[in-house]
Amino acid sequence: MVRPVVVVVLAVVACSSEAVVSGPSGNAGRGGTGGASGGQGGKGGSEAGRGAGGGRAGASGESGAAGESGAAGESGAAGESGAAGESGAAGAASRALRFSGTATADFDLSGAGGESGLPPIDRVECNFYGELLDIVEDDAGGLSAIAIGEVYRNIYSGEQRWEFSAFIGGPATLTALPDDRVEFRAVGDQSGAKPFWRELEVLSGVTIGPASYEGEWTCASLDLNEPGFPDVGHEAEGTWELGPSP
Numbered sequence: 001m002v003r004p005v006v007v008v009v010l011a012v013v014a015c016s017s018e019a020v021v022s023g024p025s026g027n028a029g030r031g032g033t034g035g036a037s038g039g040q041g042g043k044g045g046s047e048a049g050r051g052a053g054g055g056r057a058g059a060s061g062e063s064g065a066a067g068e069s070g071a072a073g074e075s076g077a078a079g080e081s082g083a084a085g086e087s088g089a090a091g092a093a094s095r096a097l098r099f100s101g102t103a104t105a106d107f108d109l110s111g112a113g114g115e116s117g118l119p120p121i122d123r124v125e126c127n128f129y130g131e132l133l134d135i136v137e138d139d140a141g142g143l144s145a146i147a148i149g150e151v152y153r154n155i156y157s158g159e160q161r162w163e164f165s166a167f168i169g170g171p172a173t174l175t176a177l178p179d180d181r182v183e184f185r186a187v188g189d190q191s192g193a194k195p196f197w198r199e200l201e202v203l204s205g206v207t208i209g210p211a212s213y214e215g216e217w218t219c220a221s222l223d224l225n226e227p228g229f230p231d232v233g234h235e236a237e238g239t240w241e242l243g244p245s246p
Contacts, residue, residue, distance in 0.1 A: 097211060098245040099149070099186065100129040101203070103219035103238025118230035119157035126153045126219030126236055128200070130186065131245060132172055141176035141207075147186040153196060153219060155231055162229050164196075164222055174242070180207040184215070184242060195220035203240050212243040 103126040130149015137143045146169075153164045172186040182205050190197040198220070205215020219236040222229065 096245045097132040097135060097145070097242055098129070099132065099147075099184070099240065099242040100127070101217055101238055101240030102127045103217065103236040105234070105236035107234065118225065118232065119160065121155050121157050121230070121234045123156040124154070124219065124234050124236040125156075126151075126238065128152065128168075128240075130168065132186075132242075142182070143174045145172050145174075146170070147172035149186070151187075151200065153222065153231070155234065157230070162231070164229065164231070174213070176207075181205070182207060182213050182215075184213065184240075194223050196222045205240065205242075209243075212241075214239065214241040216240070 103124075105124045107120075107122050107124075109120045109122050128149060128151040130147055132143075132145035132147055135143050135145040148167075148169045150165060150167050155162050168187050170188050172184075175183045175185075177183065184203040184205060185201065186203075187197065187200045190201040193201075196219070199218045203215055203217050205213045208214055217238055217240050219238060221233055221235065222231045224231045
């Protein structure tokens with residue numbers, strides 16, 4: 001059942017020292033600069049070797065010996081193909097990566113009266129998405145990049161819905177660990193922040209293919225005991241993924 005929106009709260013925050021990206025979604029990632037195109041083909045010997053002119057007629061009227069034709073023009077060396085395009089920086093990936101995550105939870109309100117006078121929450125929906133730009137891979141199988149994207153948390157009480165959303169932008173890293181495990185960081189240092197942000201700081205997962213990763217995460221509350229956004233407790237479990245942009 002689609003529930004009408006009663007209250008909407010919009011918050012825009014910077015999750016790192018980088019400027020907050022103003023757009024709701026990341027620009028398409030810029031691939032590493034391709035190498036020069038194949039080398040120019042060698043100049044073909046297109047002109048036929050110019051033969052010496054026919055012999056001049058002898059004084060006695062006998063025709064001179066036929067002039068020997070000039071050696072056929074040697075074709076130019078085949079152009080060497082250009083070196084394969086090197087990424088813009090050493091180890092840079094050639095395309096952008098996209099990340100996303102979702103989490104939902106339903107709560108039984110039987111006998112619930114709300115916490116601290118707050119409306120009882122019966123459902124939580126969270127999601128995030130974004131892109132990694134200017135990717136630089138490291139020798140250990142990880143990478144560093146610039147992340148841009150957006151996060152959402154919606155809470156429901158009966159026919160009411162409250163929404164929190166925020167843009168994210170700044171440095172991001174993917175750290176490769178033993179046994180194909182990885183740690184993905186895209187929202188900066190969240191020490192001392194609300195539970196929602198602390199859970200997003202480090203997303204643990206595994207490698208599932210070339211430049212492809214997935215894992216689980218917890219969408220925690222914003223810990224706001226306010227009439228305009230009654231969000232205390234109520235966690236939702238979900239999954240996340242990171243891979244090549246379509």
